Amino acid sequence: MKCTRCWGAVLITALILSNCPESLAQTYEVYDQNLKLKSRLEFDQIAVLSESVRISTANNEVKLLSREYKPFINLQAEKVEFYDQPWLIVRGNNGLGAFHEYGENILPTDYDEIQTFFTRLLAKKGNQYWVYDHSTKETTFIGSFEKAILATNGQVIAKNSQGYLLPLSKNPDKVFEDLRQINENFIISKESSGFGMINREGEYVLQPVIDHIVHLEDDYFYAFDGNQYMLIRGREGKANISYSSYHKITLEDGVLLEYIHGRLRRVMKNDGILLDQVGMEKVNNIGDKYYNVLMRDKKIGLLGPNGWEVHPVDGVDKILPGNEGIYGAMKSGKYGFIDKSGKWLIPAQFDQVKKFNEGLAAYQLNGQWGILDKWGNIIVPAQFSQISEFRRGLAIVRTGEKQNIVDRTGKLLIEKSYDRISLGADNYFISENNTLFGLIAPDGKEIIEPKFQEIRREELNKILVRFGDKYGIMDENGDYLLPIYYKNIVFDQGSRQILAEDEYQFMQVIEEIPGKRKRTGK
Secondary structure, eight states: OOGGGOTTOOSSSEEEOTTOOEEEEEEEEEEOTTOOEEEEEESOOEEEOSSSOEEEOGGGOOEEEOTTOOEEEEOOSSEEEEEETTEEEEEOSSSEEEEETTSOEEEEEEESEEEEOSSEEEEEETTEEEEEETTTTEEEEEEEOSEEEEOTTSOEEEEETTEEEOTTSSOTTOOBSEEEEOSSSOEEEEETTEEEEEOTTSOEEEEEEESEEEEEETTEEEEEETTEEEEEEOOSSSOEEEEEESSEEEEETTEEEEEETTEEEEEEETTEEEEEOTTEEEEEEEETTEEEEEETTSOEEEEETTEEEEEEESSOSEEOOOBTTBEEEEETTEEEEEOTTOOEEEEEEESEEOOOBTTEEEEEETTEEEEEETTOOEEEEEEESEEOOOBTTBEEEEETTEEEEEOTTOOBOSSSOBSEEEEOGGGOEEEEETTEEEEEOTTSOEEEEEEESEEEEEETTEEEEEETTEEEEEOTTSOEEEEEEESEEEEETTTTEEEEEEEEEEEEEEEEETTEEEEEEO
16 A cells, blocks of 8 residues: 555645655454444454454454453463364463453463363363363363363363373273263273263263174164163263164164064164064165165165155165155166155156256256156256256256256356356355356346355345455445455454454654654554
């Protein structure tokens, strides 16, 4: 920025230095939600970390700011290392420290490493560790270890030369062969007697007597002990064995199966029996908790997370998960569609098919995709190299190396095709061409063609754009609400304000006063 744009240049009472000594300073224009200018802030550097946390880093000082961007706590640090709500981890001259987001000083800047949990902090200096507990507001030395981590359930898992320990449990000196964090509720332990499960309080909810245990998902586990097989649901007080059997249960390709006297008899879900069926020969996982069940009489059925979607039928080799009561099915290497009873609605004639959505589905022939309706009518011949599912009457298609949007009739809606089009928030589309970005409305109307290095729809009728290293705000008609001029623009959702950051040059000015020369900044 040239010297002629420096603020407050005084031509009569001041003499501007000929070499224009200057330094960069930050100024922020503060707007309300209607983009009405409320105030200006000068000589600051502001970061909005969350709806409740605002940071100033002006003059090599890190301060917490109010909603009005007024400093109220000096964090006595060089910078904010990271923010993990509600903790601010800061770096000072001697190391890392911690503040609560409300400004409470928790740990001095003396530590090599700080790990965070919602209610706890684990701090390390050398091989020594301390824990801060927000419920008691106390920092406690827990010992010297080779390594320690703050587990996802809030316990500390520590390791020394003897093995693993839980320093925050009621028995902090107890040594385990292994401790493995699973989720926010449980840790799997291993002792000489077997595997067990430990809760947030560091107490056993399943005693360590299990030969083998596998985490399935959420709080569900598959285990066996000796000749007993179990499905277990973890609970805070005591784990619940929701199903047990002396018949063999195996986990095959992500499918839990139970064999009775060597024959496949049951398909299991996390907490019990999904299907009890005589005559099953094989179960294939086809994704997202859907399975093809092959019977010994060669019939095939589609099993979903709640039971049969399509009961076993003749004349199909594979059934796909469906939608709107219609299922893709394969016969002799070709795909068509069947209903819940297994009746063919659209004969098997395609190389591939996708689910129906909004009454339309994509089909593939000879490497190209087209569109058909649920009666088998070809709406669009196979001409696209890719096609998405229809959503709100539109789909994204690719021809060669370019993408476009089509309506239900297959009509291309964008005048130009682009390198990439993706569905964003609120059903708006992001277009991309040569690493530049544009925006398309949910009805397929192009708001702005790709011309920005960054584009993001922040609020209703407010779109943040970046061209080069400057930011501005557009509305959904493509008109500018704020020009592309600012170094940065931040939407502060907590205070419902918008910060537009500028960077200008601060000049030194010498005022001529009789008998005295005074240097000031303007």
